[in-house]
Structures are given as structure tokens and as C-alpha cells.
Amino acid sequence: MKNKGTIAEFYDARGESRTLLTARDVDDMIDVMLEGKLLGFAAQLYSLERCTPAGDPDHTFHVGVDPSERTGSLMSADPREGDDHYYSVGDVTLGQAPVYYSGEEYPAFSKIPVEEIRQAVKEFVESAGMRPTCIGWETR
Template sequence: MQFRVEAYYRPQHGDKRELLVAPEDVDELIDSLLAGPIHQNLAELHSLERSTLPSGAPDHELLVGADQSLQVGVLEFMDASGNWTTVGLQEGRTEVRYSCVNHMTEFPAHSEIPIDLIRRAVKEFCLSGGQRPTCVQWENPEFW
């Protein structure tokens, strides 16, 4: 079960992205997000198994957020089909913010899901060659 996914979530990844190649790497990434500073609790992932746009940029993106205090996280997936965010429980937070190297991203209300489901979904993304995970519910928010 090998794959090739680039991750950006720490300042040092600006020059060289971290390479995830096995499911254990996904667990280490999420553990690092959970243990790291609050302004670095969001990662940007790109599968190297997908085609790039004519510009050379990735044709997709998966954002992965992890909140240590609540043991929840959030996912955003973007490709030609649109922007998608996870659907969480209605009693979840209405203000959902995560930060990738000091760049704050707001997510729709009630978009957080349990951290174990985040782990499963990110592994599915990696193992599927960068496809939107099917183990979570998604919505295509109007305003986001």
C-alpha cells in the first residue's frame, strides 16, 4: 500500500514539501497537526498520482484540519467538480477556523467530524490516487 502525496503544513515545507508514502505517514501527519501550534493545525495535500493543469499546478487539493482540544477535524476537497467540505454533526461549532502556516481558513458551520474519521478519509484519499474520499459526507457550500 504505497502512494505519493505531498503535504504542506509547516514553514519548512515551503521549500520542500513533506512526502507521504504509507498509511503510517498519514497518522504521523495528523498527530503532528494535533500536537503542533494552533496556527499550524491545517495541512494542504496533493497526490502526485494525479495529472497537473497545463500550468503545472495540481488539479486538486485536500485540506486537512485537526483540533487537539476537541479531537475533531475538517476536510475540504477541491477539483474540477467543485469545492467540497465535510458535513459534521449539527451540534458542532458554528465558527470553524483552522490555520496552515499562519494562513487562517474559515470552514462552514458544523463541518467538523471525529478525528478517527479524518484519519480514515485522508488514508482513502492517498490510497485512491487523490480522489475525494467516500467514507465521509460532503456538501458543496454555496457561500464558501
């Protein structure tokens, strides 16, 4: 039997990772990130429905949130589509100065409003780990 759900490598107050199954689970995760206790942190998500035969995820999806600006950035990588990393596209006038989540560099243009982050993460969970189509993406 195939496992279902999306694992969020993001730790709650008990120090445990969470499984995201519903839109409410996504909202709860984003709300915790907005509380600012995880400043500069990116949650790493992967779908349990998209793992290799050895049980390892075959894709990467990161969610970074900046509580002070109520913005965030997304990064998606899928080896089936090549070695590129795809970043959310927000305001391209922000230039190339990077922003950081969990020590990883994201292009400044990748910042999008937190409500778009919510929508994209919900789509990721509902689609069993496919890159969301509700926002724009650019490769780097």
C-alpha cells in the same frame, strides 16, 4: 514516468513539506497536528498523480485538526466537478457558526472525529487524490 505520492504542504520540525506514501505517513502527520504545535493550521494536500501538464495540482484537499477537541474538518475542491468546495459533514446540529484553520472559514458542521480524519486522508492518499467516500460531504 509519473510521480507517485501525496505532497502535504505542512511543515515538520525541519521546516520541510512531507510526502505521504503510506498509512503510517498519514498517521505521523495527524499525530504532529494533534501535538498542538500547529494550532489552527490546515495541511494542504495534493496528489502527484493528479497534476496538469505544467505540473500544477488539479485539485485541493485541506485537513484541519483541533487537538483540544480531537476533531477536525476536511475541504475538497476539484475543478472537474465545478467550482464548489466540499466540506466534511459531522454534527449538523452545530449550526453555521464557522471554525477556522489557516485563516480559512469552515462550517461548524464540518467537524468530525480525528479517527474519521485519519481514515479519509488515508483514502485520499491511496486513491491518488480522489475525494474520500468514507465520510459524508456537503458543498458550499
